[in-house]
Amino acid sequence: MTSASTVAPSVASAGLNCAVPHTAHDRVVLGHGSGGKLSAQLFRERFLPHFDNPVLRQQGDAAVLTVGNSRLAMSTDTFVVQPLEFPGGNIGMLAVHGTVNDIAMMGAKPLYLTTGFVIEEGLSMDVLDRVIASMAAAAREQGVTIVAGDTKVVERGKGDGLFINTAGIGLLDADFAPSADQAQPDDVILLSGPIGRHGMAIMSAREAIGFDTTITSDTAALWPLVDALRRATDGHVHVLRDPTRGGVASALNEIAAASNTGMMLDEASIPVPHDVLAACEMLGLDPMYVANEGVLVAMVPPEYADAALAALRAHPVGAAAVRIGRVVAQHPRMVVMRTHVGGTRIVDMLPGDQLPRIC
Amino acid sequence: MTSASTVAPSVASAGLNCAVPHTAHDRVVLGHGSGGKLSAQLFRERFLPHFDNPVLRQQGDAAVLTVGNSRLAMSTDTFVVQPLEFPGGNIGMLAVHGTVNDIAMMGAKPLYLTTGFVIEEGLSMDVLDRVIASMAAAAREQGVTIVAGDTKVVERGKGDGLFINTAGIGLLDADFAPSADQAQPDDVILLSGPIGRHGMAIMSAREAIGFDTTITSDTAALWPLVDALRRATDGHVHVLRDPTRGGVASALNEIAAASNTGMMLDEASIPVPHDVLAACEMLGLDPMYVANEGVLVAMVPPEYADAALAALRAHPVGAAAVRIGRVVAQHPRMVVMRTHVGGTRIVDMLPGDQLPRIC
Numbered sequence: 001m002t003s004a005s006t007v008a009p010s011v012a013s014a015g016l017n018c019a020v021p022h023t024a025h026d027r028v029v030l031g032h033g034s035g036g037k038l039s040a041q042l043f044r045e046r047f048l049p050h051f052d053n054p055v056l057r058q059q060g061d062a063a064v065l066t067v068g069n070s071r072l073a074m075s076t077d078t079f080v081v082q083p084l085e086f087p088g089g090n091i092g093m094l095a096v097h098g099t100v101n102d103i104a105m106m107g108a109k110p111l112y113l114t115t116g117f118v119i120e121e122g123l124s125m126d127v128l129d130r131v132i133a134s135m136a137a138a139a140r141e142q143g144v145t146i147v148a149g150d151t152k153v154v155e156r157g158k159g160d161g162l163f164i165n166t167a168g169i170g171l172l173d174a175d176f177a178p179s180a181d182q183a184q185p186d187d188v189i190l191l192s193g194p195i196g197r198h199g200m201a202i203m204s205a206r207e208a209i210g211f212d213t214t215i216t217s218d219t220a221a222l223w224p225l226v227d228a229l230r231r232a233t234d235g236h237v238h239v240l241r242d243p244t245r246g247g248v249a250s251a252l253n254e255i256a257a258a259s260n261t262g263m264m265l266d267e268a269s270i271p272v273p274h275d276v277l278a279a280c281e282m283l284g285l286d287p288m289y290v291a292n293e294g295v296l297v298a299m300v301p302p303e304y305a306d307a308a309l310a311a312l313r314a315h316p317v318g319a320a321a322v323r324i325g326r327v328v329a330q331h332p333r334m335v336v337m338r339t340h341v342g343g344t345r346i347v348d349m350l351p352g353d354q355l356p357r358i359c
Numbered sequence: 360m361t362s363a364s365t366v367a368p369s370v371a372s373a374g375l376n377c378a379v380p381h382t383a384h385d386r387v388v389l390g391h392g393s394g395g396k397l398s399a400q401l402f403r404e405r406f407l408p409h410f411d412n413p414v415l416r417q418q419g420d421a422a423v424l425t426v427g428n429s430r431l432a433m434s435t436d437t438f439v440v441q442p443l444e445f446p447g448g449n450i451g452m453l454a455v456h457g458t459v460n461d462i463a464m465m466g467a468k469p470l471y472l473t474t475g476f477v478i479e480e481g482l483s484m485d486v487l488d489r490v491i492a493s494m495a496a497a498a499r500e501q502g503v504t505i506v507a508g509d510t511k512v513v514e515r516g517k518g519d520g521l522f523i524n525t526a527g528i529g530l531l532d533a534d535f536a537p538s539a540d541q542a543q544p545d546d547v548i549l550l551s552g553p554i555g556r557h558g559m560a561i562m563s564a565r566e567a568i569g570f571d572t573t574i575t576s577d578t579a580a581l582w583p584l585v586d587a588l589r590r591a592t593d594g595h596v597h598v599l600r601d602p603t604r605g606g607v608a609s610a611l612n613e614i615a616a617a618s619n620t621g622m623m624l625d626e627a628s629i630p631v632p633h634d635v636l637a638a639c640e641m642l643g644l645d646p647m648y649v650a651n652e653g654v655l656v657a658m659v660p661p662e663y664a665d666a667a668l669a670a671l672r673a674h675p676v677g678a679a680a681v682r683i684g685r686v687v688a689q690h691p692r693m694v695v696m697r698t699h700v701g702g703t704r705i706v707d708m709l710p711g712d713q714l715p716r717i718c
Binding site: 025026027028029030031032033034039042043046047050051053055056062063065067068069070071072074075076077078079080111112114115116117118119120121122123124125126128129132133135136139145146147148149150151152153154155157158159160163165167169171356357 | 384385386387388389390391392393398401402406409410412415421422424426427428429431433434435436437438470471473474475476477479480482483484485488491492494495498505506507508509510511512513514516517518519522524526528530715716
């Protein structure tokens with residue numbers, strides 16, 4: 001079992017702008033999978049040198065490909081979340097949303113998914129049934145078809161109930177190509193809903209922690225919001241990103257680095273549900289670093305901001321959308337926040353581990 | 360650890376045409392992942408009712424899709440092989456070959472792959488490096504690009520070193536669509552090389568078994584053979600299949616069922632390496648049911664058989680290609696073999712477990 005106490009100390013340092021020395025490992029550690037700096041190091045030092053190619057080097061949410069006469073977005077994600085079922089969803093629903101959202105963030109309409117199951121011997125058929133039913137419903141709701149699959153079973157003690165991989169493709173529109181390197185000074189930063197729900201729902205569902213309220217995951221498909229944004233702005237969306245592992249803070253830092261711009265946020269504008277805030281305070285976590293699975297960040301030129309915000313709010317998943325700040329030319333590659341008390345603080349990348357196995 | 364002795368008893372019954380009663384399980388068992396009848400039952404009863412759609416119902420090696428103006432083949436496979444490194448290959452090489460071969464069997468040229476890694480905490484970086492290097496080399500050799508990836512890490516004891524998912528897409532040719540339901544009486548059945556090497560290489564690499572010789576896996580990419588067959592026959596290839604889990608026997612049974620034809624094989628013509636045969640006899644296995652990862656079965660009209668065979672033999676991977684039998688109108692949905700001793704025997708689907716975790 002993963003207990004919160006084993007991760008809280010390192011996560012509690014979130015927000016400190018401490019320099020982290022390069023760490024050489026001769027074995028893989030949990031932090032290599034948590035989506036933070038160690039994950040980036042593993043990718044850069046172990047995968048990229050061998051797999052290096054122009055598509056992979058883009059490091060977008062999904063790859064952009066030309067096949068025949070079509071331009072496609074293609075992405076994959078493996079889900080190892082524990083517990084398999086949690087308030088607001090389960091691993092199957094998450095596996096659909098995760099990959100269709102990565103495709104949607106490229107501005108592509110998700111069309112087809114494949115899925116690979118690794119089941120630990122002894123998994124209850126009832127759990128499996130519920131997971132599969134959720135996947136099917138989540139795909140159907142988006143008009144996405146699951147076209148191929150594969151199932152492997154490993155012995156007891158060689159897995160952890162169920163891992164699910166999904167891979168997907170979507171069709172790109174020639175006139176619509178939001179990208180992390182397209183942020184421009186004066187762009188308005190929009191956030192489609194309250195943050196921190198998915199990560200804290202998972203934490204609260206783990207045995208050791210007893211919260212008073214049940215926090216439900218925000219897991220949701222984001223293509224409808226993307227499509228609405230595209231229409232409302234006539235395609236003038238510079239950046240789209242779903243802040244999953246690493247939360248809003250990590251996503252904004254990645255965009256600032258890719259576009260060589262700065263981000264100036266207004267803390268008071270960022271919606272954090274009361275129960276998420278209370279749970280974060282109890283565990284020493286900063287909600288800016290907690291994973292979301294049904295929220296997007298969009299950066300749009302100021303003249304399109306009102307229309308974009310209205311389009312987001314017109315959809316149930318984006319009903320609580322807000323402006324949270326501006327892209328600035330000052331302090332490039334740095335995310336800065338005006339705090340509740342009137343000061344400013346730097347919102348850095350997480351130096352170490354984030355919550356493990358939340359997706 | 361998986362020992363051979365736990366699977367040999369049920370596998371040893373391979374070839375017996377025994378009726379197997381429907382088995383209801385309330386938990387997943389190892390056999391659900393082994394590619395035999397239980398796997399088919401799991402797919403039919405648990406996945407298909409929820410995911411049902413015309414593409415999935417085809418149950419080809421890969422899905423056939425139309426995206427924009429292009430026709431694509433898309434497939435996925437997850438690899439849980441143990442040990443991770445074995446004579447002739449490793450899990451990374453296998454993960455590339457497995458998925459590109461599924462795409463190639465549809466007659467499509469494999470183009471792009473995604474990959475998802477689930478790493479158990481503590482995996483040696485040296486092993487990871489070798490696996491990644493092999494994947495990259497296998498992809499490069501085929502002109503396939505790995506365009507997206509994802510890495511998750513699970514705690515010690517929650518995984519088994521490394522699981523790798525690959526998903527891929529390939530471009531279909533409008534004039535070339537081999538399919539399991541296209542087998543026709545009088546078609547010649549070709550086999551591109553000796554059988555049983557992959558499965559027995561894995562078995563021999565597991566600790567408990569000491570063979571005198573080292574059997575090497577046949578893992579290889581098959582698109583070059585498919586492309587050669589297409590050219591040599593002007594596209595007149597009715598069926599292509601790579602007999603992986605379940606071996607040649609299972610692949611032929613599936614084709615017989617899909618095309619409502621019978622298969623008549625000549626046992627003397629089927630190449631089984633001496634060391635594979637010896638190892639199979641020692642373990643009570645039938646090489647016809649042992650997995651291959653670099654062999655294909657092709658069914659072609661008799662007038663194209665010579666050209667097809669010559670095309671296979673012209674490539675190193677198909678140098679030992681042979682004719683192994685004919686498609687017949689008699690005994691539809693049944694695979695029959697003329698044995699070495701002059702009799703005939705029915706080559707049935709495996710009733711139960713096959714070798715676990717060989718891919």
